[in-house]
Amino acid sequence: MKRTVILVLALVLADSVAAHKAPTHKHAQLVPIPAYRQPYGEAGAQASLQAAKAFLATFDEAARDQFMFTLNAAERAGWSNLPAGIVDRTGIAVAELSDVQRGLLFDFLASSLSEEGYRKVMDIMAAEAFLSNDRRARRLKWDPQNYWISFYGIPSTDTPWGWQYGGHHLVLNISVENNRVETMSPSFVGTEPAVFSLNGVDYVSMVDMHRAGYAVYSALDAEQRAVTDAERVPRDVQTGPGKDGAIPSVIGISASKLRNEPKALMLSAIRKWVAIQPSENAVPRMAQIESELDQTHFAWIGDSTLNTPAYMRIQGPTLIIELLSTGGNVGENASGKGHYHSIYRNPAMEYGG
Incomplete structure (x- = not known):
């Protein structure tokens, strides 16, 4: 009201x-x-x-x-x-x-x-x-x-x-x-689109998030990649609009099973979303996420090529991040230029909790 x-x-x-x-x-x-x-x-x-x-x-x-x-x-x-x-x-x-x-x-x-x-x-x-x-x-x-x-x-x-x-x-x-x-x-x-030029200015948007997720996947060995496999690219993110309170089933590999390098890369990927907000919350939030990292799972499917289907989910006690590369475009003038959806949630602190 x-x-x-x-x-x-x-x-x-x-x-x-x-x-x-x-x-x-x-x-x-x-x-x-x-x-x-x-x-x-x-x-x-x-x-x-x-x-x-x-x-x-x-x-x-x-x-x-x-x-x-x-x-x-x-x-x-x-x-x-x-x-x-x-x-x-x-x-x-x-x-x-x-x-x-x-x-x-x-x-x-x-x-x-x-x-x-x-x-x-x-x-x-x-x-x-x-x-x-x-x-x-x-x-x-x-x-x-x-x-x-x-x-x-x-x-x-x-x-x-x-x-x-x-x-x-x-x-x-x-x-x-x-x-x-x-x-x-x-x-x-x-x-x-994700990569385009407009009025003489070049833009690259969200490709860094895509590559950050793929970097984690690339750092895994063959056995770990098999566990990480998200199996399919969904039509859209699973916890988007209208899905407040929804907690999807955990998929992927636990960070507790990873070496230091992929763990560090996982934190770097998470930071791409957390760092949108000012440091007064981003810094303590990253510290909280790092303290819960061994309870956090990483799932991936796809590669790092622009405009190809890919999906990532990072899910922990107080964190859900989803990234979707749709692999196609709605706008005809954006054909081949990339199309991304992503969501960041803290299920324990939505709209201020």
Whole structure:
């Protein structure tokens, strides 16, 4: 259930507008998104809070009520990675923001994510701009303006709150408590295409995650690879949207059976997802995962070739990571350029637990 959130802020920018009255811009003005910067200091809960207040101050109360929800609102779990032409979203879209508000939104994302995480957002939105030139883009609403931001709870230093940013191939769910980032579970990161050029800029998205998984597999001996075999490439990740609370059967090989090298490579692969969030949570989170590594399983099928079917699952007591290379494309203009889906979950700490 939505609720009106009244924020008492010292500064209200002169261009405050209701979201439905904000101008709409073409994607040429949007991609690439602004370069990563930290206007409020190192990314983390404190910087995120300041950036959120600056962004929210540009809206009147009625407009804020469109994209601010109670902490445990049902809308928080209603996310999807599908195109906007298939699944409607809640929140406020990039398309509805003024130029000033767009800048403040990206300041907020940069203040809330690591530089690596912000780059993921940049690459995924650029891929969406690439798809916007496909003949089916209008029907499926492939457009980098079709990404939404929403807040859950009131951003503050002493109460839990969270935010969600997403659209096609992207959903980030970040939860804050005690003025620290607590979790980014569940979060979905994907892309189509993965390797492409747009407006003179070259992009490579998620290929590093694919190769990191294959590096673990490559470091195993023949007997271990047989145990690791995931048997088939599923149609999609098994713990994606609508699968909150689902715990798949454990498959693959236990890290307790591995030598030091594949164990280290396994941690490196996991870090590709964990490092999306700022270090104030990424560092302790990696320490927790490392302490549970011998209870964590790795499964793989496929190779490292772009645009071929492959699947990885890393699953432990507080971790589920899935990576899928679909081996095909939906967008005709993306043919042969890669298509990835992935999910990161901490089953013990979803949406802040």
